Amino acid sequence: MTRQTNTNPAFAAAGAEYSDFEIPVIDQSQDSMERARPIPRISIQAFCEQNHMAGVVQDASEDRRLSKAHVSVHMGGAVAAVQHYQESPTPNLIIVESALPRQQLLPELDRLAECCDPGTKVVVIGHVNDVILYRELLKRGVSEYLVAPVTAPQLMESLSNLYNDPESDPVGHVYAFIGAKGGVGSSTICHNAAWTLSEALKSNVIVADLDLAFGTTGLDFNQDPVQGIADALATPPVVLDRDYDITPDGCDMVIDVARQNVPYVVIDLPHGWSAWTKRVLLQADEVVITAAPDLANLRNAKNIVELLKQSRRNDNLPHLVINMANVPKRPEIALKEFEEALGLKALAVIDFDPETFGQASNNGQMIEELSNRAKAAPMFRDIAMTLAHRRETKAEKKPAFASLLEKLKLKR
Ligand SMILES: Nc1ncnc2c1ncn2[C@@H]1O[C@H](COP(=O)(O)OP(=O)(O)OP(=O)(O)O)[C@@H](O)[C@H]1O
Numbered sequence: 331m332t333r334q335t336n337t338n339p340a341f342a343a344a345g346a347e348y349s350d351f352e353i354p355v356i357d358q359s360q361d362s363m364e365r366a367r368p369i370p371r372i373s374i375q376a377f378c379e380q381n382h383m384a385g386v387v388q389d390a391s392e393d394r395r396l397s398k399a400h401v402s403v404h405m406g407g408a409v410a411a412v413q414h415y416q417e418s419p420t421p422n423l424i425i426v427e428s429a430l431p432r433q434q435l436l437p438e439l440d441r442l443a444e445c446c447d448p449g450t451k452v453v454v455i456g457h458v459n460d461v462i463l464y465r466e467l468l469k470r471g472v473s474e475y476l477v478a479p480v481t482a483p484q485l486m487e488s489l490s491n492l493y494n495d496p497e498s499d500p501v502g503h504v505y506a507f508i509g510a511k512g513g514v515g516s517s518t519i520c521h522n523a524a525w526t527l528s529e530a531l532k533s534n535v536i537v538a539d540l541d542l543a544f545g546t547t548g549l550d551f552n553q554d555p556v557q558g559i560a561d562a563l564a565t566p567p568v569v570l571d572r573d574y575d576i577t578p579d580g581c582d583m584v585i586d587v588a589r590q591n592v593p594y595v596v597i598d599l600p601h602g603w604s605a606w607t608k609r610v611l612l613q614a615d616e617v618v619i620t621a622a623p624d625l626a627n628l629r630n631a632k633n634i635v636e637l638l639k640q641s642r643r644n645d646n647l648p649h650l651v652i653n654m655a656n657v658p659k660r661p662e663i664a665l666k667e668f669e670e671a672l673g674l675k676a677l678a679v680i681d682f683d684p685e686t687f688g689q690a691s692n693n694g695q696m697i698e699e700l701s702n703r704a705k706a707a708p709m710f711r712d713i714a715m716t717l718a719h720r721r722e723t724k725a726e727k728k729p730a731f732a733s734l735l736e737k738l739k740l741k742r
């Protein structure tokens with residue numbers, strides 16, 4: 331395969347190399363959804379030709395990953411873009427949709443290049459899978475050429491690849507843990523899952539205990555940190571008063587710094603509802619709701635799930651952990667009913683086990699540290715592996731025919 335270098339970029343190109351042979355095949359939306367990372371505080375202007383594409387850009391602009399970006403959507407495609415930028419300065423990124431064939435699109439884009447400020451990136455969404463066009467666009471410094479139909483997650487993935495290097499940038503995954511009610515064990519689940527993540531994957535994990543007043547992270551991990559998260563949140567320009575009032579922007583800042591430094595950021599949210607807890611839930615990559623199997627928990631969990639469904643249309647549903655199940659003699663909502671009411675399958679059901687949990691808590695140990703034979707230990711592994719999108723780290727099972735072959739060899 332020959333590779334050629336982009337020598338004469340009219341636009342600020344992201345990738346300088348391209349292949350002669352194929353336009354990259356866009357992955358399925360589900361994968362894009364998981365790979366699309368937050369996009370920095372940039373201005374994006376889109377010039378669409380079709381209402382459908384305008385809708386997709388609009389959808390992406392409302393997504394959590396673009397919450398910092400400023401997006402505006404116009405109609406009229408490449409022609410309107412050229413007209414517009416003859417009079418106005420260009421933003422950080424222009425998205426141009428065009429169904430024009432190669433012979434007409436290229437001259438239009440050349441005209442656009444003439445009025446583009448240096449540093450402006452251009453993404454073109456076309457309707458033809460044309461390798462020569464793709465090659466010509468990259469030669470002109472176009473950052474990306476996508477072939478319609480494009481979904482919002484696919485668009486977000488492409489845009490985020492222009493600003494984050496998936497190979498080198500450590501852009502951590504953020505998990506928010508919240509209890510459907512106070513005291514249901516959300517922090518316990520959060521800390522154990524975080525510990526297992528770091529142990530099993532030999533990875534750095536930051537646990538951000540946002541229960542500033544009553545958090546137990548220090549106790550649970552038997553740690554006495556000199557500086558807590560309150561200190562980080564108190565750093566200017568965040569305004570934090572003595573009552574531990576956190577601002578949503580302050581939270582964003584701390585989470586951003588954390589996710590730039592480690593692959594996994596685990597946030598322990600206190601039970602209770604405020605502007606910033608909501609912001610963290612809506613901004614996290616994934617949410618874990620811990621609930622006990624009773625009616626109040628079900629109602630609250632349902633409210634949280636509904637909010638997340640509405641505001642996070644391009645994300646997976648939250649994870650559900652049922653904790654403190656099977657308390658002797660206590661009437662409980664059956665697992666199946668609980669799951670059906672929420673439209674979620676529980677990731678784990680952890681029994682009420684005051685002896686184990688109480689002892690772990692008193693020792694400042696995680697459940698698996700206390701005893702890897704505890705019934706809940708493998709469940710925390712499951713939770714951690716699911717959150718990391720990994721399979722269990724058990725030794726791989728050999729396929730059935732491999733052991734047969736071994737036996738045959740022995741016989742010979
Ligand atoms: N499955 C369990 N069985 C018995 N005890 C448990 C279980 N899970 C957690 N606990 C205990 O319940 C208590 C409350 O747990 P935890 O602090 O994790 O709850 P929380 O939901 O974070 O509470 P808060 O609303 O205060 O944030 C702790 O003492 C913990 O050890």
Ligand SMILES: [Mg+2]
Nearest residue numbers: 516517541600
């Ligand atoms: Mg807690």
